[in-house]
Amino acid sequence: MGMSKDNVTGLLLALSSSVFIGSSFIIKKMGLKKAGTTGKSAATGGHAYLYEPWWWFGMISMIVGEIANFAAYAFAPAILVTPLGALSIIFSAVLAHFILKERLHIFGVLGCVLCMVGSTTIVLNAPHERIIHSVKEVWQLATEPGFIVYTLAVVIMVSVLIIYCVPRYGQRHLVVYVGICSLTGSLTVMGVKAVGIAMKLTFEGTNQFTYFQTWFFTLAVIGCCLLQINYLNKALDTFNTAVVSPVYYVMFTSFTIFASMIMFKDWATQNKSQIATEFCGFVTILSGTFLLHKTKDMGDKPTENSSLDRATIINNTDT
Template sequence: MDVGKTPHNNYNSHSFAIGLCLAICSSFFIGTSFIIKKIGLRRLTNLGYARAGAGGFRYLREWIWWLGLIIMGIGEAFNFIAYAFAPASLVTPLGALSVLISSILASKFLNEKLNFLGKLGCFLCVIGSTIIVIHSPKQEEIETLAELQIKLQEPLFIAYLILIVFTFFGVVFYLGPKYGNSNIVVYLLLCSAVGSLTVVFCKGLGVSLRETFSGATNDFNNWVLWFLLIATVFCIMMQMNYLNKSLDIFNTSIVTPVYYVMFTTLVIIASAILFKEWQNMGYNDILGNICGFVVVIIGILLLNAFKDMDISFKDSSFNFKPKLPNNIENRTEFVYGTYNNRNA
């Protein structure tokens, strides 16, 4: 090997930049779509129609909800194309930016207040995302549909697929009807589990279409391509349905971060099982990627865990001014230096 070269030199930096830009644009569209869809759902509730969380489908006749869906579709299209150019373990964690966008817009249009800790959380989301970009895998492990077809038959991925299927039926027929309206994790677990498969199938579709349009081969004659397409459409429909239920029942500023953490974690697991994108990474990049993800999670927790508290910068320990006693007499004694002596 020539001096100065690394395994990362095999990767097309131009393609990586395209995938990165598409992932960032996707986050802006998706973050905005959450707010627009929530506005549409609130409007229907105010008009007295059955909520989506209660099984109502009136939102399908609401133009604001459809606008949000179209914007989300644009974002997901950018996301889909990004998977064809960049590793899934880079594209998916950048979804943290959609949490940031939705939180900022929610404070403006949904009256969901963003306090000092929330703003600090937004800052940490940006820092964590930057760390992830720097340390993410810079090379693809699957280049053709034939390689993907072999990996789809590996026992470990089949076991993961079976686990997702059991989770799906368990939530739909038992956990959802019993706990879905009181526990935010239930429906979002289903969205995240199915979503991890959506990413896997989208990644496979992206690789296949890129290979076909480049003229290397014609994958339209391969049944695997059509299987991936049908599976992707089904998974997206399930995600959309149960994400609507969660958005209708729970606060947007809670749904978005919880969904991000669960979804990203399962996508990283699914990608590690199927694509093995991390197998050629150095220990420093693996550690950096994990640290970036942890920073993002901390940012998201700050963004939402204390969202109902009235916390400002003045309330922090950076305010070095002494707090005066409330009593006027004691306040006078405090100024002349006798208050502390009297209470010693």
């Protein structure tokens, strides 16, 4: 069966989103590296990158990608659009290899593959999204006990990461910075969905911006986005881009699906087979993430060993 016109449009938007988002990681990393040579780096709390054009080009690329991704959901189902986000990892890794000279060890490549397979498994077996007709309906779902508990848990975990873990482990463990971005991002997506519904209904003739709920969600999205941008910059300025991109994608996707299941009660429509398959997907993601962390520095070792071998050969020749 051929794809409908709307599905083709959604597919093209999702593909373009992956290209823009994948490129943004590389462009922003270039800007951060240049800014680090002229001022205090983002990893140490500096904001010199705000004066660097390359960083702004990267931000614009990411914004365009996110807008394209958001628009894709208006044409195609989530089961088609969401898995394509993994393509940004591949595109980013390829650009990092050729432009930034950042190479992954073979096990790191395997880790990326496991992450993408696990994420795709979860998304393909996730239930269909609940149809929302008004911002007030989203507000009602967001203020139910289950999602309030999740939101409080996210706020507490993010606070602990920022206050306790960042000063002690931020420079050594990628999951600290990426964890902050991913946990916050799960709330951002819920807010974006509410704002998107408000804009859609407003364009259709029913003004949703007269309700305080719309403005609350808008302010929440802006605040969460600023927090994500800050710590994503720190992650990119500290760790290998080819590792940041897949780990961020995996954690962000996992937390977002979990938040959506709580808020929209998607779990109620799933059978045991789907739940078991999703669990397998999570195990695959964890395996891939572990492999990425354990091998993130192995790509540079052959070069170091080769240098040592050449030095040994030269010394033996001299003697």
